[in-house]
Amino acid sequence: MVGLNSPEAPGGSPAKPGSARTLNDVVIRLAGNSQDGIQAIGGFLARLAGRSAQEVMTYMTIPSTISGGPSIFQVRMGTGDIQSSGDRADVLVAFYQHSYESHRNSLRPGGVLLYDSDHVQPNLDDKGITAVGVPMTSATVEAVGGSSKEKGKNIYVLGLLARMFDLDVAKLTALIKERFGGKNEDIVRNALLAFDAGHAYPAEGLRDCLYRLDRRSPTPGARPQITTDGNTALAYGLIAAGVRYGAGYPITPWSSIMETLRVELPKYGGLFVQCEDEIAAISTALGFSYGGNLAVTGSSGPGLSLKAEALGWAVMAEIPLIVVNVQRGGPSTGLPTNIEQSDLMQAIYGSHGDAPRVVLAPRTVEDCFYTALEAARLAREFSTPVIILTDQALATRIEAFDEPDLERLMVTVKADLSPRPIGFKPYPLNGPTRHAPPGSIMEDGKYPTVTGLEHDELGHPTANPALHASMTVKRREKIKAVAATYKAPPVYGDQSGDLLLLGWGCTFGPIHEAVGRLQASGLKVGHLQIRHIHPLRSDLEQVMAHYKHIRVIEINDEGLYGFGQLTTLLRARYCNPEIQSITKTDGLTFRVSEIVELVAKNLGITSIKSARAQSVLAPPTRD
Amino acid sequence: MVGLNSPEAPGGSPAKPGSARTLNDVVIRLAGNSQDGIQAIGGFLARLAGRSAQEVMTYMTIPSTISGGPSIFQVRMGTGDIQSSGDRADVLVAFYQHSYESHRNSLRPGGVLLYDSDHVQPNLDDKGITAVGVPMTSATVEAVGGSSKEKGKNIYVLGLLARMFDLDVAKLTALIKERFGGKNEDIVRNALLAFDAGHAYPAEGLRDCLYRLDRRSPTPGARPQITTDGNTALAYGLIAAGVRYGAGYPITPWSSIMETLRVELPKYGGLFVQCEDEIAAISTALGFSYGGNLAVTGSSGPGLSLKAEALGWAVMAEIPLIVVNVQRGGPSTGLPTNIEQSDLMQAIYGSHGDAPRVVLAPRTVEDCFYTALEAARLAREFSTPVIILTDQALATRIEAFDEPDLERLMVTVKADLSPRPIGFKPYPLNGPTRHAPPGSIMEDGKYPTVTGLEHDELGHPTANPALHASMTVKRREKIKAVAATYKAPPVYGDQSGDLLLLGWGCTFGPIHEAVGRLQASGLKVGHLQIRHIHPLRSDLEQVMAHYKHIRVIEINDEGLYGFGQLTTLLRARYCNPEIQSITKTDGLTFRVSEIVELVAKNLGITSIKSARAQSVLAPPTRD
Amino acid sequence: MSASTLAPAPDAPRAPLTKKALTADHPTWCPGCGDFAVLAAFYKVLEKLNYPQEKIVTFAGIGCSSRFPYFVNSHGGHYIHGRALPFAAGISLGRDDLHVFVFGGDGDGFSIGGNHLVHTARKNPRLTYVIMDNSVYGLTKKQTSPTSPLGFKSKTDPWGAFDQPINPMRTLINSGATFVARSHATQVNHMVEMMLRAAQHDGFSVVEILSECVEFFPGAFDTSIPRKGGTFQAIDLRKNDGSPEDATRHDPTDELAAFQLALEPWPGKFGVYYENKTRPTKNALEQKLIANTREKTKNASDLDLLQKAFAKMR
């Protein structure tokens, strides 16, 4: 079986029914209620992949009810280049009738429905799929004993999946022990009982559905993989960057960064303050930074709006700061648990006045870690606020990636409190801004002032017209200079040709895969995921010059004039009418097929369309 | 004497020294301290012009000290098309040595320096000007008597100016009586004593400086002129538009709108609430609007930043609202008493998520009144927040314009509390949003909900992906439809040709005059002052198509990529590389000569440059 | 006077307001959440008040508790986090004919919204504010709230909170609210009584209700739940019956006594802490200003008034 998601990937070897077939990667969608611990199974599978030198990407939904309610967790794992969590599932595990009904259509033709026969009655006339019923609930109760009831159902399913895909039982068992270790002995024992029961499910019941997921043995000497979500990667990236102070206020999906930092920073001698609101949070963070220690604050949409005024102060006073914004559906409270990339303009232009600052957008979970490092570097080097524009999809999805080389990357910076010589100017018109944090002796006896009013080179407020003009230039040229320090990512795919696909943020994977499919139909296609949103990298015009069409894929609205937010910026800068948008606002990440389809439609290229129709929309069932 | 400001205007008839010469318009700069009541003289002159069917435009600075401190007030008055307060002064009245020293260079070559010989010692070698010393302080004390000391000095100067320019004494006396009427009898008497003393100043002393300012008799049946500043015009425009409720928090230069409304609205049965901050202010205003009565809130830069989140709610919930933003120098606290046009991007993009709303920018004091009317119409018709982006220059300057035809314009709207029929939907996908304010009976018994969460046609929250996509479209298309209702202003000057100058806000006058000078040098130049900032009027592309070059004049920074804020928008929309910016950020309004010079430089047209050099930079002294 | 908005004349007598008519969507709260009981009590309050249904407005900020208006079939909705009070003040001041109720949580009201509470209270607009205090951020899943007790183990203080919490009763009394009461979600009758008195109060009235978050702070209020071994102590209010024991009863018009009551150790007492029937509402003060102003202008029409204003600028 080769999933819908890698129709072109080699290695899927058809085999006769009943025997295990080898496959490259698989997309498993677990559908139940959020109490059922489906995130836990998903997490185990993801970490198993991470420990098996496989790639993995997950996707989950958060129920709109406060606790409980239907929820899914999708895992795509395997070897090869996994860049999206998969358009459609190869396997759907349905815990309830509603899970089955809502998600039947997410299953690719020929996929496997694994359902709890204690709860689900599938439509048996449905011949497009293979339906396998297992009494998950009663089998769990039977295996574990009455007292814990259905609690181990998820682990039972994990055992079942391990059987189905011939997963590494030793590694899974180790993971289970690690996870439940510290707790009550009984819990570990029950979990293992449930796992074993699932794994021991009679093979006859799984006839037609036994597979072997291609395993790679880790390259000797390679860095081990770690498996985590984007918010965690970002939080640890900040720690690696030497950020030791922060302040925030809860909001989904930002909160988990704040929770991680609140717990972790004291270990490093730092601290994180939970404030009364987002304005206090950015203010406290700026106080930390003013004290000489670069700090972080963050939020999601509504909180970023609230920080707009203080952010402008940081621009004017040129105080370094990192502001994380985990984008979600907007405007206003919007769709708080969905994905959207609609805060870009606000990140760049959200404060009154000309208030230029740096905006970066990580592209993958791994990149969340590295973007944090880059943000801290830029904030310090240019004494500027830097906004990290991540999003709900990156925040919550799990990926496996090479453990960063911390020895090399770890940054340690201490505030420079050395005495400042006579003539010291924090805001020289012809040089970088360098503050003397409090505690620094000023040898000429004149202590510096920071203010949100326009000021002279010493920081003293002034309404001198010429000075305002020159300081405005200073602040602008400083941010322009940031671009010269970028190590910008390469263009993937064809380096010139018909079409350049541009994207930013969480769409990296789907666009990347879409490129492959578009190329397969004969187009020459390149892909660039823009990480440096503001200022843009300076070679973009040259890059774009190599392509006939340029399409920007964005999860936001096409706006009053037909262009998404990044597209608007690019058009304003380059005045190239070939820069156009492909946007959507349904609160979901782009599927690969959606991109292929929309690009084809947009370019009016029916040849792609038919190519896609074959290879993408209705792939032949191969197993 | 024909001032620098109308070198091409006819009617300035040279006369021999000592006798009165007629002139079209004059620029008088009064320089003193803010306590000296120079605004008062300026105000009298402006209102005299208004009552004499003349045109007038003023300009003032606010001292950066809290109270007191140097300050100027400049009046340009006369017949003809007065669109700016004048690049340089024909007459400088200097109260103090510092006034003389700081403003000597604002006097055009050949201009008149009128100085208080009790305080000022001018450089008598300065032959470029005519210096006339009058003992203003002692003459006032002498005329009025010791008790009130120098208090009437300003009125004494007014008398002097009335003598110099042969102003209408009866009208001025009436104005003085009206102004000081309600108060203590003594005050009126003293003021008149001071005025008469100034007016009686011996003509010999004013030899060489007696003029006759061309007066027009009002066209019979014409509407009388009123004389006022932009903030007042805006406040009364809101009242004419039927706005009866509002809320705000003090900030310069917004406060005076709030103060006017707080005092005026109760007369009309409405009310204005001073809140604890700008967030509370917009919230209270939205509460008023939700109650069925369109309300206003407002602020300047920092306050607009604070309103960003609530503004996004208004977009999502589709609640009508007027938000006034009186722009000042930014970022942050910036230059609070200077002019800048740097909040445009924030007005459009300042809230998280895709939050489209309407943004209008008045171009003159008169237009402040009419923009308020249009804003209210659009807010009601499209159930949307509308931002009025005015600025410090418009807010504080005085112009005379035809009294609006209130009988025709006055709007009266009462909340519609009629019962809503079965099936009523406040947010239909295929029709305009129409709220049922509280108090309206819902005949199907289902009461409506408003929320900042995404919602269905009834207003109920939903996380349905398709619905979010369609509601996003609804909100966007609604704002797009606004453009169809515009009565957009015409293009001035040449309707096609070499150059189209675009501007917005307070630069209307200087650009307008600059067009004349550029035309004089042989270029075909048109001018359009864009009042409808978002959405843009839909025929702009056609208009632009008629010109070779397009330059946008803006008082803001050229940004990271070389374009001002409106320019960025226009380039993004039209992808026309000929759309370029001419920007500056020195906190001052554009002077006509500055525009001419910068345009010439920008276009690299030396022929203009030389033409300008003659007619503009160093105009021959004609008197 | 153009600003008023006249409602249609009252209809023929209507059927009394019922729970059924008042019920909107099914609450999405977790089973067992204290807020269910507050909702049930509020239905009863509205039944008793029997206002015309279209004149009831329920509004809220953001939070689990702030979902309240979705479940009441009345005009209303919810606004942004922490700012419902100034919004509601606008409703009340612009539309004196409505009955305005605001709902929210401890985070919404005392954290991000704390300043609006104080300034709304000192202005005293006519509206009723019900705070469902669960001493935790519910909707965002268990962070420390400003009423979380010292030692509470949240996601932001896994070792136990150590920032001094606020004392809601002190805060409310100090705010200048003219009616301040405290109740408990397990005491339906008491809640009904408190909310009823609050709604009938002419001014800004607040009821704080301890309402357990079973998901993130179970057992928070057990010490005041008799069936869990706690005690529920109602305030013995002064009866003004001249009896000697009456002097020992609580006089809710006495601010200092109210403050003292607020200092009692946890779980403290429940009932009316403070009530001031003499301070005029902002609604009344603004109406008086309007009346005085219009008397001066002799009830001139809007057009006359504006024309006069322009004439002065000639």
Next chain:
Amino acid sequence: MSASTLAPAPDAPRAPLTKKALTADHPTWCPGCGDFAVLAAFYKVLEKLNYPQEKIVTFAGIGCSSRFPYFVNSHGGHYIHGRALPFAAGISLGRDDLHVFVFGGDGDGFSIGGNHLVHTARKNPRLTYVIMDNSVYGLTKKQTSPTSPLGFKSKTDPWGAFDQPINPMRTLINSGATFVARSHATQVNHMVEMMLRAAQHDGFSVVEILSECVEFFPGAFDTSIPRKGGTFQAIDLRKNDGSPEDATRHDPTDELAAFQLALEPWPGKFGVYYENKTRPTKNALEQKLIANTREKTKNASDLDLLQKAFAKMR
């Protein structure tokens, strides 16, 4: 522990701090403004405290009074309107070695900044806050402020303010500030004493100083200025000398007594209203958390710690 910022070792004994060294720009206040006297008193306080000059930080929001830091030659500056306290809390918590002073007006502190005051106070970071209360918005030229008395004729209430003002002392005591005092700009010695005690207090200390705005609210505080016929009543503080009259003196550790004092009619008393020397500062609590945590991790290096965290994600 990487987060700390070590200052260079203290130098050889330095010359004492003088007014001259402390003076920066010439104040731009109106002649006669009360804030001049506060500045003069503050110089004296710093002279007495004799901190190393580079360790002094003065910060502020926006307003006439908030220009204060410009006139003190120390590290410092001013932030946005109303938000100086959380900013200053960040300075103090991140840099325990500094002496942090915040200045501001009644509008900055009680209007837009009211909530930050309460939440900063309950956290109790080590810093001193001086509020120059002139009962008006000075810098924006005469609008009603939250401490403007009823009847004050401002540009936004030309007929006389009618929103109930806040009572600053009540508000401060209720906020949870651990040191609360009140002084008067015409009483230099008293101001010096109050600010000195505030600076020496280990925690969040506030001094409210009545400081006349001669431009927009002249005469506001005449009733407490003896040379204008008023009376200045200082609080008689408990001496704990066992004398019988001592019982009648004010015990600043008694919250209820402080509250009662705050209720006294205008112009009220001046001095220390409340002082709590036992509540730990947030600085101390966070340092304790750090110490405990680092004890658990056995003072591992930053690199070790982070490597271990990543190992767990394998």
